[in-house]
Amino acid sequence: MKKHILVIAGDGIGQEVTAVGKQVLERIAGKFGHEFTYDEALIGHAAIEATGNPLPEATITKSKASDAILFGAVGHPKYDNDPSAKLRPEQGLLGIRKALGLYANLRPIKLFDELLGASSIKPEFLQGADILFFRELTGDVYFGEKGRNEDRSTAYDTMIYSRYEVERIAVKAFEAAMTRRKKLCSVDKANVLESSRLWREVVQKVAKRYPEVDVEHQFIDAAAMLLIKDPRRFDVVLTGNLFGDILTDEASQIAGSMGMLASASVGDTIGLYEPIHGSAHDIAGKGVANPLASVLSVALMLDISFGLKSEAETVLTAVDTVLKAGYRTRDIADGNTSSEKILGTEAMGARLIA
Amino acid sequence: MKKHILVIAGDGIGQEVTAVGKQVLERIAGKFGHEFTYDEALIGHAAIEATGNPLPEATITKSKASDAILFGAVGHPKYDNDPSAKLRPEQGLLGIRKALGLYANLRPIKLFDELLGASSIKPEFLQGADILFFRELTGDVYFGEKGRNEDRSTAYDTMIYSRYEVERIAVKAFEAAMTRRKKLCSVDKANVLESSRLWREVVQKVAKRYPEVDVEHQFIDAAAMLLIKDPRRFDVVLTGNLFGDILTDEASQIAGSMGMLASASVGDTIGLYEPIHGSAHDIAGKGVANPLASVLSVALMLDISFGLKSEAETVLTAVDTVLKAGYRTRDIADGNTSSEKILGTEAMGARLIA
Ligand SMILES: CC(C)[C@H](C(=O)O)[C@@H](O)C(=O)O
Ligand SMILES: CC(C)[C@H](C(=O)O)[C@@H](O)C(=O)O
Numbered sequence: 001m002k003k004h005i006l007v008i009a010g011d012g013i014g015q016e017v018t019a020v021g022k023q024v025l026e027r028i029a030g031k032f033g034h035e036f037t038y039d040e041a042l043i044g045h046a047a048i049e050a051t052g053n054p055l056p057e058a059t060i061t062k063s064k065a066s067d068a069i070l071f072g073a074v075g076h077p078k079y080d081n082d083p084s085a086k087l088r089p090e091q092g093l094l095g096i097r098k099a100l101g102l103y104a105n106l107r108p109i110k111l112f113d114e115l116l117g118a119s120s121i122k123p124e125f126l127q128g129a130d131i132l133f134f135r136e137l138t139g140d141v142y143f144g145e146k147g148r149n150e151d152r153s154t155a156y157d158t159m160i161y162s163r164y165e166v167e168r169i170a171v172k173a174f175e176a177a178m179t180r181r182k183k184l185c186s187v188d189k190a191n192v193l194e195s196s197r198l199w200r201e202v203v204q205k206v207a208k209r210y211p212e213v214d215v216e217h218q219f220i221d222a223a224a225m226l227l228i229k230d231p232r233r234f235d236v237v238l239t240g241n242l243f244g245d246i247l248t249d250e251a252s253q254i255a256g257s258m259g260m261l262a263s264a265s266v267g268d269t270i271g272l273y274e275p276i277h278g279s280a281h282d283i284a285g286k287g288v289a290n291p292l293a294s295v296l297s298v299a300l301m302l303d304i305s306f307g308l309k310s311e312a313e314t315v316l317t318a319v320d321t322v323l324k325a326g327y328r329t330r331d332i333a334d335g336n337t338s339s340e341k342i343l344g345t346e347a348m349g350a351r352l353i354a
Numbered sequence: 355m356k357k358h359i360l361v362i363a364g365d366g367i368g369q370e371v372t373a374v375g376k377q378v379l380e381r382i383a384g385k386f387g388h389e390f391t392y393d394e395a396l397i398g399h400a401a402i403e404a405t406g407n408p409l410p411e412a413t414i415t416k417s418k419a420s421d422a423i424l425f426g427a428v429g430h431p432k433y434d435n436d437p438s439a440k441l442r443p444e445q446g447l448l449g450i451r452k453a454l455g456l457y458a459n460l461r462p463i464k465l466f467d468e469l470l471g472a473s474s475i476k477p478e479f480l481q482g483a484d485i486l487f488f489r490e491l492t493g494d495v496y497f498g499e500k501g502r503n504e505d506r507s508t509a510y511d512t513m514i515y516s517r518y519e520v521e522r523i524a525v526k527a528f529e530a531a532m533t534r535r536k537k538l539c540s541v542d543k544a545n546v547l548e549s550s551r552l553w554r555e556v557v558q559k560v561a562k563r564y565p566e567v568d569v570e571h572q573f574i575d576a577a578a579m580l581l582i583k584d585p586r587r588f589d590v591v592l593t594g595n596l597f598g599d600i601l602t603d604e605a606s607q608i609a610g611s612m613g614m615l616a617s618a619s620v621g622d623t624i625g626l627y628e629p630i631h632g633s634a635h636d637i638a639g640k641g642v643a644n645p646l647a648s649v650l651s652v653a654l655m656l657d658i659s660f661g662l663k664s665e666a667e668t669v670l671t672a673v674d675t676v677l678k679a680g681y682r683t684r685d686i687a688d689g690n691t692s693s694e695k696i697l698g699t700e701a702m703g704a705r706l707i708a
Contacts, residue, residue, distance in 0.1 A: 075545065079545070080544065080545065080571065081571075083544055083551035083552070083554045083555045084551070084555070088545065090546060094546070120475055120476055120584070121474055121582070122474055125474040141546075141547065144510065146547065148552070152552075153516055153518070154514060154516040154517070154552075155514070155515060155548045155549045156498065156512050156548065157513040157514075157547045157549050158510050158511075158512055158513070159495055159510060159511045159512070159513055160510040160511075161509060162507055162508040163508070164507070190434065190437055191429065191444045192495075194501060194502065194509045194511050195509045195511050197438070197509065198437070198502070200437045217434065217435075220599075221602075221604075222603060224578065224603055224604040225603040225606055225607060227604075228474055228475070228604065229474050229607055242543075245574075246575050246578045249576060250578040250581075250582065250604065252579055253579060258579065278576075
């Protein structure tokens, strides 16, 4: 199979972790006789520095010319402490999601057995947890009108959803539920928000087409609590952009670490694959970042964009084998030094390839 | 001391738990020689059924005539499954917060040592955790303009904050931090939202007046993760209405159960004291609800509204003693049947009084 992959490494540890992701792609290509070609493009802080634009036109053009995108991370602390900055790295990420119509963000949360000890949650609550989040990615308060009043003393953002936007992601989530344990939990705040009431109306309607799926609706506050109290009650979780952002980061504790979580952003055409962790400037360039989320993103790419199931399985098995052999990056170590071997980013990459 | 207390029991288990809260108030009055008088008022589903209005005028009048309010809960599943309902129980709660100017919601999260085992989080991550949330309560997407477009195919809510609103709650949170461990974490989503950027600007400005307080800013997604990963890193947490709703429910897992968490809603005059749990219709009327959050709300009332510190301490000690003696309601039992004695709502109340 011939595929053209665009690597958008972005900021901070994005560089280091996508480098490992790419090595894994190369190894898979060699092993299975595929031909993967690559290109690179800028985004985020790196793009602002180089071009004055967090999402250069060339990045969009190259994205559209690719079969899939391997994405790193965006962000830089300098903007976070400056609420008045006009240009922000995150505009690159939000812009590319919108430009490519990537409305569905899939975030599988599954614990590797070897990491049971790495979480702050008790193992008996985690064992067997297996959640697939569907986070809507191109609507909500992220993309509604925002601004200030004239004297800048009031600021607003608009949380907004259309039936069409809710329906298309709901259908994807129900379809996925049908291939899994046939349970779906839709999360909103319908007791307060009008956009959530529309969300719930549409999900109830779509649910009628999937009578086999057992549907529940939870308010976001209750869902944030239940996710920690009883993670195993969830199968597919369907939610909006903002609530999805919050719940999936929280859910990283179920998988032991943010460093283990991959995501696929898909729409009608190309898919973008990225770790859910951020640019982590505090550890960037030190060679200690966990590359496994990027590697697991590669597995999602092979599976979802290219339909290469056994190639994806091979990557998952490699990750499992490395963990079973006791190799860990710092963030997923549980301090049991007798059995654990702590590796840096590159060494972990080399182990995976081997 | 003479005080007039309005009991607004509301819906579901609100009735049962405020009954215990009131008994505790009576016991304190007897023991310390105070004179507490009481009145009752309707809200929520109960008020809709009786008067057709989730917040009858009489409830506001009685509230304004009281020295403090003991609140139960609002909500009813029948509205949750009907996104098009015009009248909703929650309108009563939101309406009274607004009508009385209760802009600051204080939610202390502190684990009773005896409940270390009741949480899904490992005890070594919980021991010593002590967080005080300041949730803004009369602004944000709860109260901004909301609606539908003409053909009802799009729905929106406006997330909105003014400098004035942010400043007054920030000042309260910094003042509290000064009496505690002098750490404050402000939570927003300033990398995406304009209202969060205003929030961060104002908090940064107020922070200058409190140079001794060690301030950090976290994005809501990271905060939702860190709260579980490392609850002890937090002292005072300051956040908006929506993010506060989510984080405090999530944080209930740090305290072992929602049934243990009380909150104080204060503004410039009267205070309203309520459990953070909801109306829980699934267990309402069964006599199994945990009344301790209502009892701890009473302790907050005695302390904050009446300045009765030793009376508040007495209530806390009673809760501690009952837990130490092994008494539990179902929700906080950890299954260790040899040492635990499971009680219903009333029996737990009777134990506390004793
Ligand atoms: C960087 C930020 C804009 C982004 C988001 O909020 O969507 C990130 O947190 C994510 O989850 O991908
Ligand atoms: C009942 C609901 C409107 C309310 C809220 O969201 O504020 C509740 O969840 C709370 O936290 O007090």
